[in-house]
Amino acid sequence: MKAVLQRVTSSKVSVEGRAIGEIGRGITVLLCAVPGDTQKDVDWLAEKIVNLRIFDDEEGKMNLSLKDVKGSALVVSQFTLCGDCRKGRRPSWAKAAAPEFANEMYGKFIEAVKKNGVPTEHGQFQAYMAVDIQNDGPVTLIIDTKE
Template identity: 45%
Template sequence: MRALLQRVTQASVTVAGEPVGQIEAGLLILVCAMPEDTETTGEALALKISKLRLFKDDAGKMNLSLAQTGGAALVVSQFTLAADTSRGTRPGFSYAAKPDLARALYEHFVVSLQGLGITTQTGAFGAEMSVALVNDGPVTIWLDTQAP
């Protein structure tokens, strides 16, 4: 799975002008399932994200995790994280999991985060969404479970 994490002071998702998910301080997590991913992959990614020390402690150092701060997560499906831009100028998306598998893995990832005690909101899988955020820091982290 691929995930792009953005530490935020607030983030929201709307579909057709209607709010579907919103958080205050925490992480906006854009996530993409790849064809070789499994539920175990999503569980490992959720655990890693819950423990990453991306939030400031009293000394101002990034030393606290999402779980430690009680922050929330806004999880948005984003198949374009699998873009192949190696040829030409139009990205290809054949590296993304097919929609049925992607939906199941996305939903399992969300449940895994919730199971770790993370307050979690979501976008709408497969929908045309508008995402608004205030990036805090800015802090933006790329995770790829297939990376060496």
């Protein structure tokens, strides 16, 4: 799995002009499943994200996790994270998981984050979405469970 994390003061995902997921302080997760992902990848990534110390403590040091600050997560499916731009002018999507499998992994990831005690909102798989992200910092990280 590949994920781009953004620490946010707020974030919202809309489909056809209607907000379907919205959070305040927390993390927006742009998530891409890849062939070969397993429940182990899902669980590892969810646990890593909710416990990653990227929020400031009282001294201004990144020392607190999403769980520590009682933040929320907004998870958005984003197959374009697997875009391969090395050849030509059009990205190849060959490294992304097939839609049925990707949707299954997306759902499992959302549930895993919730099981870790974090309030979680999400986008709509395979929908055209508008994502409003108020990046805090900015803090943006990339995690790949295969690296």
